[in-house]
Amino acid sequence: MKKSKIIKVAILALFSAVLLTLNNVGAISSNPYNDWKTSAINYPNNGQLVPAGPITITWDRLSIDSHEVTGYEVYLDNVLQNSTIIDEGDIFSCEVYTTKVAQHQVKILAQLSNNTKISTSARNFYISKKGMGFYSGNGYSAIQDAQNMGLSWYYNWGTAPTYAGTCPNQKIDFVPMIWGAYNGSNEQLTTIKNAGYKTVLGYNEPDFVDQSNVPVATAIANQHYFTNSGMRIGAPATAIQAPNSEWFNEYWQGINTDDIDFIPVHNYPGNIGVTDKEIKDNAKSFLNFINETHNKFNKPIWVTEFAVANWDPYWDGYNGANEANKAEVRKFLNYVINGFDNNVGLNDLEFVERYAWFSFDALDRYGGDSGLFNTKADHDKNSMLKIGTLTTLGNDYRNLGNPEGYILPNLMGEIEPSIEDEYVDDYVNVMINGRSENVVLGSKFDKIDTPVKDGYVFSGWYSDEACTKEYDFDSIVTDNVTIYPKWLKMHTVTIDGIDNKVIDGNTAVKPLPSVKDGYVFKGWYSDSEYNNKFDFNEPIRGDIAIYSKWVKLVTVSVDNNKVLIESGTVLSRPDMPIKNGYTFAGWYSDEACTKEFDFAKPLLEDVTIYTKWKKVIDPMEKEDQTTSINSVKTGDNFAIQGYVLGLIGVMAAIVMMQKKYNK
Structure with missing residues (x-):
């Protein structure tokens, strides 16, 4: 005979409430301990009429490979019995006591080394x-x-x-x-x-x-x-x-x-x-x-x-x-x-x-x-x-004297079981984002509400603390588990006053510049003084403001030819133009050609440049010497190619930008 080992049953705290949305469909069939749960209790039998007083409950040992069974708890009518449990090898027993003539229920909970408790089905029987x-x-x-x-x-x-x-x-x-x-x-x-x-x-x-x-x-x-x-x-x-x-x-x-x-x-x-x-x-x-x-x-x-x-x-x-x-x-x-x-x-x-x-x-x-x-x-x-x-x-x-609900055998003693065992769900502990929940063993999560954390974006649930392995919500829960939320740090990228959220380490999306009438877009900058250009290929590591740089366009008119240039541009003096019968006398900022145009001064507003011409006197012609100020008529035979090419050469880049701006 094996030496008996005495185990004292202790009263433990109640389970906390389950806060998850669960899918329990299939939980019974998915519980890996079902064979033991549904057949472990040897005495009393289901529906049995048992004499009142001390009742020796017997059950089979739970044998599993994954965890050690550290003890058992016996519940009579959902009350934990503070009784001695006797270990006789493959069979355990515990004496409970009641003289209440009624239907009763007993169940055994096996305590695993991971603190999970596995319950037998609740055995229903009667006391007489x-x-x-x-x-x-x-x-x-x-x-x-x-x-x-x-x-x-x-x-x-x-x-x-x-x-x-x-x-x-x-x-x-x-x-x-x-x-x-x-x-x-x-x-x-x-x-x-x-x-x-x-x-x-x-x-x-x-x-x-x-x-x-x-x-x-x-x-x-x-x-x-x-x-x-x-x-x-x-x-x-x-x-x-x-x-x-x-x-x-x-x-x-x-x-x-x-x-x-x-x-x-x-x-x-x-x-x-x-x-x-x-x-x-x-x-x-x-x-x-x-x-x-x-x-x-x-x-x-x-x-x-x-x-x-x-x-x-x-x-x-x-x-x-x-x-x-x-x-x-x-x-x-x-x-x-x-x-x-x-x-x-x-x-x-x-x-x-x-x-x-x-x-x-x-x-x-x-x-x-x-x-x-x-x-x-x-x-x-x-x-x-x-x-x-x-x-x-x-x-x-x-x-007389029968417990309520008990169905008597017929006079010859033949009887069908009057009441079946009741399957009892087991629970495992699930730690979610630092919060402990109790979840039906053999079930799976249907849904967990998306959490919120200031300054971060939620990126999913993971089964490891390093958040490298995503948690499979289609998996059946059979053990204690910790589920970790993955948080990604968010930064605010403000582009021209509009806030955008960018995950730490990602790059900001480069926006297309908008159209601004009378201005030309000159790029994105990380400072409002436009000293440092912003590189959209660089990862974002903190909150940042990005500014678009715009430069005002001014119109330069020369002999009815107009071109847009950036405000602040200094014009290069063009080559001297040629006009048959005239001598070029200079560039002027007024139509009367009294004020010579200052090519060293940046242009900050629209401007018209006038050419001054002097008539060349042919001695053979008896005409008075005169001066012409942009008074060439249409159809005159004159040449301003050198002038025009000189001006275009100075402002070629500006013209190209103007074409883009006008699209």
Whole structure:
């Protein structure tokens, strides 16, 4: 046998809320742990009717390669159980406790080394306190015949089941008993333990001579055998009510009461009355006895025998022949199980773990009215009575004390599972931009809202901190993951007062210059004084302003010929023009040719340049000498080619720019 390892379960914090938009379609089928999740829990079975009190939950070990399982958590009805978990190799177990007759749910969470928790499907099962003692003897066991009564447990006053075949009340827990202090009884405790039983009932009515008849001193002396067995121990069940029993009180004072886990009790009201009030009074007395026993000894209670019976040799009113008396017993049974008039019944008393009505033979002289089914002895007395058939009271017992929602098997014990397991999503931790989220394992993200950061532009989600590997949002999440946003630094590039955003390291887009009437575009500059030309091939590393440079155009008119030049241009003096019959006398800035044009002065505005000519006097001609100022008529034979070419040569570049400007 492998050495057991004890693991303590600790209460951990609740998961935080999920803030992502998720696509859970396929999450169940995509969970790599599904085989374990859906089949790990061995006990209880789904839909099983389980006896109240301690419940040993068992499950398979989660074996995985990717991570180590560091521990397990057990949840009963979504409450973490602070219980001891026992590691026995491939199987783990944990004891939980409840006496609430209801549907319950258990699930196991495996804690992985990466802090992920993997949950089994939630196992739905039912808790019941209802059981029964089935007589066994001479090779016969009554359990093999009785129709199904919706029981969760039984005993037979012996140490082992005496019937191993199929029967209507099969698949219910058996509880062994050490009936008396007979030879070998102490050794039987070891046998019971080795058979896998966790609970044992103590001596049966040791205070009665015609029952186990165990002296108090013997019971006290033998107590250590029970204690050392390691099983859960039920005290001896006395025939006299324990609070008033001299035998039991002496026994209680002679042992370490911590060695007793629960107290079985017997009670047989002998006359429950006829009227409803009388029946209620007797039911109340019965329940008061149960409460008194618990209050005095402060232990859970098992009612292992109770029924209505009367051993008066002169009155046999409960012999199974009187229908009115049977009806009284039916009322009593209902009252003590369900409670009445603010009196809490056995089903709802938290300290009552189990109860078992004692079923007399249906024709028994002393308690036939308390019979739940026809026995072999009944059939022997009346062959018309079919063995195992439930009596009216038996049908009542079958239908009482069941948890809400539980579907009873049919009378032959056949049953379909009434409730299935519920798949439980697992969660992994996803760190997104420094924020922790819990995401369904096996799901994938549908969408994450685009984040915003001043001075940056979002460039996508990445699975590594260096942002070299883009995160695949079509991938299934099966592990903790960190998703990083990639941010690109943005700079403001202001071009002629208009802001543009450029990613750090990128180049600014060179705009086409606009048209500005009367000006010529001269390029882009990084300063408003136009000292430094801006290079659009250089990467942007910070905020910057870019300025367009414009130069005003001025018109130069010469002899009705006009040309545009940049303001501030200094004209080169052109070659001297030629005009037949005249002598060139200079360039002037006024039409009267009184002010000579200053070619050294930059042109800042439109200007007209005038040529001055002097008439050449032919001595043969008798004409007066005269001066001409641009007075050549159309059709005159003169030549200004040298003048024009000189002017164009000076301003050729300007003319080309003007052509571009005029497009």
